[in-house]
Amino acid sequence: MPIKLFSWIKKLFKKKRMARIGIYGPPNAGKTTLANRIVRDWTGDAVGPVSHIPHETRRARRREDITIEANGRTITLDIVDTPGLATKIDFHEFMRYGLEEDEAKRRAKEATEGVIEAVKWLEDLDGVILVMDATEDPFTQVNVTVIGNMEARHLPMLIAANKIDLPEASPTRIRSAFPQHTLVPISALEGENIETLYDEIANRFG
Amino acid sequence: MTRKKNQTTTRVQGVELDFISEDKLATMTAIEKIRFILDEVRSSKILVLERGLTPEEEAKLIELTMIEITPDGFSGIEIESYPTKQNTSIFGKIFGKNTTRTRLTVIGPADKLKTIKKDRDMITAIVTKQ
Numbered sequence: 001m002p003i004k005l006f007s008w009i010k011k012l013f014k015k016k017r018m019a020r021i022g023i024y025g026p027p028n029a030g031k032t033t034l035a036n037r038i039v040r041d042w043t044g045d046a047v048g049p050v051s052h053i054p055h056e057t058r059r060a061r062r063r064e065d066i067t068i069e070a071n072g073r074t075i076t077l078d079i080v081d082t083p084g085l086a087t088k089i090d091f092h093e094f095m096r097y098g099l100e101e102d103e104a105k106r107r108a109k110e111a112t113e114g115v116i117e118a119v120k121w122l123e124d125l126d127g128v129i130l131v132m133d134a135t136e137d138p139f140t141q142v143n144v145t146v147i148g149n150m151e152a153r154h155l156p157m158l159i160a161a162n163k164i165d166l167p168e169a170s171p172t173r174i175r176s177a178f179p180q181h182t183l184v185p186i187s188a189l190e191g192e193n194i195e196t197l198y199d200e201i202a203n204r205f206g
Numbered sequence: 207m208t209r210k211k212n213q214t215t216t217r218v219q220g221v222e223l224d225f226i227s228e229d230k231l232a233t234m235t236a237i238e239k240i241r242f243i244l245d246e247v248r249s250s251k252i253l254v255l256e257r258g259l260t261p262e263e264e265a266k267l268i269e270l271t272m273i274e275i276t277p278d279g280f281s282g283i284e285i286e287s288y289p290t291k292q293n294t295s296i297f298g299k300i301f302g303k304n305t306t307r308t309r310l311t312v313i314g315p316a317d318k319l320k321t322i323k324k325d326r327d328m329i330t331a332i333v334t335k336q
Contacts, residue, residue: 087268088282088316089275105277112272119269139324141285145268148261148290152306177326178289 019205020078022121025131026142027054027084030162034131034188035061035081041194042066047081053097055111057083060121070198075206082121083114085142122149127156127205134161134169134185138177147178156204159183160197165190221252221318221333228257236260240267244274247283247315252333258287258311284319286329287311 023031035047047061061081068075089111094104122128130146132138150157159178161171164185171185182204184197224246231239240263246253259267264285271283288309312319312331323330 085268086282087271087285089272090281090316091277108275108277112275115272116269119265122265137324139289139326141264141287144287144289145261145264148306149265151290152261 018076018078019126020080020124021201021205022080022082022125022128023131024082024085024118024128024146026133026136026140027086028052029084029131029133029136030188031084031131032057032081034129034160034162034186035063035079037188037191037194038068038079039063039066041198042068047079053094053099053107055084055086055089055094055107055114057081058107058110058114059083060114060117068198068201070195070202073202073206075202077201077205080121080125082118083111085118085146086111086115087141089115122146125155127158129158129160129201131160131162131188132174134163134171134174135166138174143178147181157181158197158200158204160188161185162188165192220335221250223252223254223333225254226256231255231257236263236266239263240270243267243313244270244283247313248274248280250315250318252312252314252319255311255313258290258308260306260308261290280315282316283313284316284321284331285311285313286321286324286331288326288329 023035025031032048032050036050039045039047043066045063047063048057050056060083063079066077066079068077089108091101091104091108094107095101099107128146128150130143132143147157159174159181161169161174161183163169164171165187171183175183182200184193184200186193186197188194234242239259243253244267267283267285274280275282290309291307312329314333318334319331320334321329321331
């Protein structure tokens, strides 16, 4: 008990300026698009390619020393763009996107390894940006599992309700599903409301 | 004996549904639970857990599921649970007690169990024979 109490008091008075933040979410939620947006806005660089085929990101990519200035604060982040989390991967799904069988099987194999990598990264993070597709049902098991892990570890989390540029997007549905967490509706693709996201990143992880 | 006491089995059109009591899971370590779940699901059973897994156990289950996926074989699991609940009491916070309350969870092979709709209070799924 005393250790827990002391670490809480220490956290209270220590102003953390460096944080390793994981970008998590299901496949095709827009994680890499968001990672690219953040890194491009603050360094002029990019993290990785994006695609409409699920599991485009199959290796975690880490970009260090991204300094964000927002809301009167300066925070330096390591951004980890993680492969999409899933509980099932069937190579037939990739064939529906026009991939040949061999390529689809290889992608499926790499995707399973990517999911394992993403799960392992959960243990080495200071916080998470959970990217949800605002046009989809928010109660997916992946979302529930990531949120549960962050809550159990008492780590800060921010929900980015992505794809608000699409007419069917409903960030309100996500907000009512997880009312206990800070949510920012964004379009990572169009950059819509991205300044608000930076303000919240500075508030939550700074 | 243990199975009779803690587990009720129902056969529905060739697909076996096992309802696992909280007591049965409580006797297992995390890795035993995950092994048990994966073995049962890989033998085409649908499991309904009275109390689900902790978030850490769920993450481990996802990890081990990925290891077992094979082309033209096992394609993974469908798992649905209600969000866990945290103990927000001052006492719990001060004493650092991890009091995550896990909730009812349904797990099955991805090719047999499909979730139709899920919200905070209801999970709708269909079970298919293949």
